[in-house]
Amino acid sequence: MYDTTRWCAGPCMNGARRKVRQYEEAKTVYLAALAAWHTPLLYPARPESPRFQPVYGEPVYDPACIYALKAKMSKLDGAACVYAQQADGHRAQKQGGRVSGSNTRASLSPTVEDLDEFDGWLRDWRATYLRIDTQARQGGLADSISIGCAWLVARSERILRHPDLALGFGQEINRWHALLVTHDPSDVVVHRKDLRCDWCRGQTLEWRPGDDSVRCRRPNCGRVLRLDEYNEQVDDQVKAS
Ligand SMILES: [Zn+2]
Numbered sequence: 001m002y003d004t005t006r007w008c009a010g011p012c013m014n015g016a017r018r019k020v021r022q023y024e025e026a027k028t029v030y031l032a033a034l035a036a037w038h039t040p041l042l043y044p045a046r047p048e049s050p051r052f053q054p055v056y057g058e059p060v061y062d063p064a065c066i067y068a069l070k071a072k073m074s075k076l077d078g079a080a081c082v083y084a085q086q087a088d089g090h091r092a093q094k095q096g097g098r099v100s101g102s103n104t105r106a107s108l109s110p111t112v113e114d115l116d117e118f119d120g121w122l123r124d125w126r127a128t129y130l131r132i133d134t135q136a137r138q139g140g141l142a143d144s145i146s147i148g149c150a151w152l153v154a155r156s157e158r159i160l161r162h163p164d165l166a167l168g169f170g171q172e173i174n175r176w177h178a179l180l181v182t183h184d185p186s187d188v189v190v191h192r193k194d195l196r197c198d199w200c201r202g203q204t205l206e207w208r209p210g211d212d213s214v215r216c217r218r219p220n221c222g223r224v225l226r227l228d229e230y231n232e233q234v235d236d237q238v239k240a241s
């Protein structure tokens with residue numbers, strides 16, 4: 001009964017998607033109870049239909065989610081740089097402590113593999129956009145990433161409005177953002193949330209952009225709730241007041 005396929009595929013509708021899922025489950029339980037009903041007066045309670053304001057995709061994401069994804073995309077170049085520097089620092093440290101004569105062959109570090117894959121991802125999207133085969137890397141890895149990011153950032157809005165390409169592109173931006181940007185300490189901005197923690201009742205809930213959960217900063221509380229759960233609590237409080 002809810003046509004969720006036309007909703008924005010971004011996080012703005014996560015809370016509503018969950019409400020609909022819970023409602024559908026409750027309805028199945030209700031219908032089964034109704035079919036088995038035989039005790040007068042104990043008539044099964046019909047679940048209430050969920051309330052929310054649908055945000056529709058245009059055609060996949062709504063403008064706000066497109067904007068947020070483009071902002072994430074534009075951070076990937078700098079984040080990849082920091083990611084690479086950290087790997088270098090780590091390697092230098094390790095080599096300093098190593099006994100000479102060790103015959104361990106230096107293999108490609110996992111970080112370089114990640115960045116190599118990231119560069120491949122950038123080149124794949126460029127090829128998809130231009131409808132050509134993926135081109136081999138030109139020049140060094142760092143340069144290729146910078147050029148690839150700049151190229152894709154300039155076209156990301158168009159891809160995020162494309163009916164067939166938007167969803168995959170958006171999900172992959174999130175994946176790369178989660179991998180690369182967690183390594184960038186300059187990016188960590190903590191937002192204090194308005195609602196009180198539902199465990200310790202403190203004004204202690206925090207959220208970091210890009211994170212899908214809200215955490216209580218009181219160490220002996222440890223409450224972690226999903227962002228959509230938190231937003232649902234906000235909704236409930238608005239409704240209650
Ligand atoms: Zn959205």
Ligand SMILES: [Zn+2]
Nearest residue numbers: 197200216221
């Ligand atoms: Zn707490």
